[in-house]
Amino acid sequence: MGDYLRPKTLAAALQALAEKPRVVLAGGTDHFPARVGRGADEDILDLTAVKPLRLFEDKGDHWRIGALVTWSDVIETELPPYLDGLKLAGREIGGRQIQNTATLVGNICNASPAADGAPILLALDAAIEITSASSKEVMPLAAFLHGNRATALQPDQLVTAIVIPRPRGPAASDFIKLGARQYLVISIVSVAAAIEVDMRKRIRKARIAVGSCAPTARGLPALEAELIGEECGARLGELVEAEHLSVLSPIDDVRASAAYRRDAALTLTRRLLARLGRRLGAKS
Numbered sequence: 001m002g003d004y005l006r007p008k009t010l011a012a013a014l015q016a017l018a019e020k021p022r023v024v025l026a027g028g029t030d031h032f033p034a035r036v037g038r039g040a041d042e043d044i045l046d047l048t049a050v051k052p053l054r055l056f057e058d059k060g061d062h063w064r065i066g067a068l069v070t071w072s073d074v075i076e077t078e079l080p081p082y083l084d085g086l087k088l089a090g091r092e093i094g095g096r097q098i099q100n101t102a103t104l105v106g107n108i109c110n111a112s113p114a115a116d117g118a119p120i121l122l123a124l125d126a127a128i129e130i131t132s133a134s135s136k137e138v139m140p141l142a143a144f145l146h147g148n149r150a151t152a153l154q155p156d157q158l159v160t161a162i163v164i165p166r167p168r169g170p171a172a173s174d175f176i177k178l179g180a181r182q183y184l185v186i187s188i189v190s191v192a193a194a195i196e197v198d199m200r201k202r203i204r205k206a207r208i209a210v211g212s213c214a215p216t217a218r219g220l221p222a223l224e225a226e227l228i229g230e231e232c233g234a235r236l237g238e239l240v241e242a243e244h245l246s247v248l249s250p251i252d253d254v255r256a257s258a259a260y261r262r263d264a265a266l267t268l269t270r271r272l273l274a275r276l277g278r279r280l281g282a283k284s
């Protein structure tokens with residue numbers, strides 16, 4: 001039988017991990033379904049009593065999302081329109097019961113190729129704050145996600161927060177997901193984008209990322225580069241070509257074939273950019 005710790009401070013949690021490797025528990029919505037039928041032999045570190053980790057903070061030039069912030073917290077907190085894409089992703093994660101418990105950090109640490117948080121956080125240029133008893137570092141999400149269920153995290157480390165930089169000018173983000181039905185479904189493809197414009201509504205920075213089409217969510221750098229300088233409007237969708245998605249490596253599985261995923265990713269990327277282009281191009 002493994003032991004179970006529920007410390008009240010971050011220092012105590014980090015000390016417990018420094019002593020021996022433990023399975024970290026946040027909302028448990030990925031952990032518990034994966035453990036069904038496997039017994040109770042693991043040592044658990046339950047983070048849920050470390051209250052300061054539940055903070056969503058506006059730090060001026062960035063937002064800091066603590067490790068216990070749930071998807072419902074994101075949906076219900078008043079946030080600038082730039083983070084609309086994050087709210088949209090949250091509304092698509094499971095149902096209300098899951099959103100009330102599941103954390104953004106758990107979604108990222110679980111490192112499923114189909115994690116809906118990954119593409120939108122990549123598009124928002126998120127970085128991951130990693131803390132141990134003796135160190136603290138912040139690394140880009142793309143570097144943190146190593147592959148299917150694999151991350152840069154070491155056994156003595158916790159993810160303490162996700163950090164999202166504030167854009168320098170007018171900007172917006174968006175998210176779209178395709179599943180076998182409308183709700184409570186694992187993504188076949190998801191696409192997220194964040195676009196920053198200048199005062200003439202020309203694109204000065206674009207980030208687009210696709211989920212469920214590679215071992216981790218993938219950015220589309222060729223498309224991002226091509227969008228620079230373009231005027232915002234619905235025609236942004238028409239600029240997306242199949243070659244822009246050549247970095248994807250979808251697989252055939254029970255949910256969809258690789259060919260279907262590739263085709264759906266192209267359609268969704270076009271649709272998302274048309275929607276976001278229209279929004280950013282609209283007269284204010």
Ligand SMILES: Cc1cc2nc3c(=O)[nH]c(=O)nc-3n(C[C@H](O)[C@H](O)[C@H](O)COP(=O)(O)OP(=O)(O)OC[C@H]3O[C@@H](n4cnc5c(N)ncnc54)[C@H](O)[C@@H]3O)c2cc1C
Nearest residue numbers: 026027028029030031093094102103106107109115116159
């Ligand atoms: C019915 C159902 C529907 C779902 N629907 C969706 C969906 O539509 N889209 C989607 O993306 N996901 C979905 N999920 C998966 C899950 O709900 C999300 O991935 C959720 O965000 C995970 O967060 P959690 O806090 O529950 O993670 P947990 O289960 O607590 O943890 C997940 C993993 O991350 C690790 N971990 C958690 N926090 C930390 C930390 N601070 N530091 C280090 N490691 C940590 C844990 O050790 C574990 O390996 C669904 C799950 C269920 C049961």
